[in-house]
Amino acid sequence: MFIRSIAFLLIFLLAACATGRSQDIAETPWKLPESQPREVVQILNGNYGDQPFALQIRLSLTEEKLLLVGLDSLGRRAFDILWDETGVRSGKADWITGNLDAADILKVIVATYWPEDDPMQEKVADRAEELDITYQGSRENAWNETVQIRDPANDYDMTIISYELTE
Secondary structure, three states: OOOHHHHHHHHHHHHHHHHHHHHHHOOOOOOOHHHHOEEEEEEEEEEEEOEEEEEEEEEEEOOEEEEEEEEOOOOEEEEEEEEEEEEEEEEEOOOOOOOOOOHHHHHHHHHHHHOOOOOOHHHHHHHOOOEEEEEOOOHHHHHEEEEEEEEEEHOOOEEEEEEOOOO
8 A cells, every 4th residue: 555655656746746847837826027018919830740720819918917819811710829918818719620739829829929037038948949039030029020830759849930919
């Protein structure tokens, strides 16, 4: 019985460690990078394995929250992610199959668009190492240009065209 209990505890701890890394960002309260609110529209085209995909993304970054809404090519709401002082919440349309890994999506966004010296980069370092990110011009202007992201480990690549809306 004692050995069985230790084995169960060991499995439980290993599972917690494995999931803990991916949930760090999901449990982190929102903080606006560079104290600069942004409203951004993105066109995202890519491939996941042999499957092509296309999405329109709307990002709203304010002092209070990050709100991300993904629309399919027909304009239907595919998913949304809210990151605020309580952490991360997400939802997806019934017609979207599989799980929506909101924490991973946010890690890719932080790794790509946040300043390199932002403290949040430490929380996404494990994910950033897996990505090959190419900027059309510079990281500082990424919110207004084309960015290509390859993730060989997860077999996807995408091109993101971003346009920051002005008031």
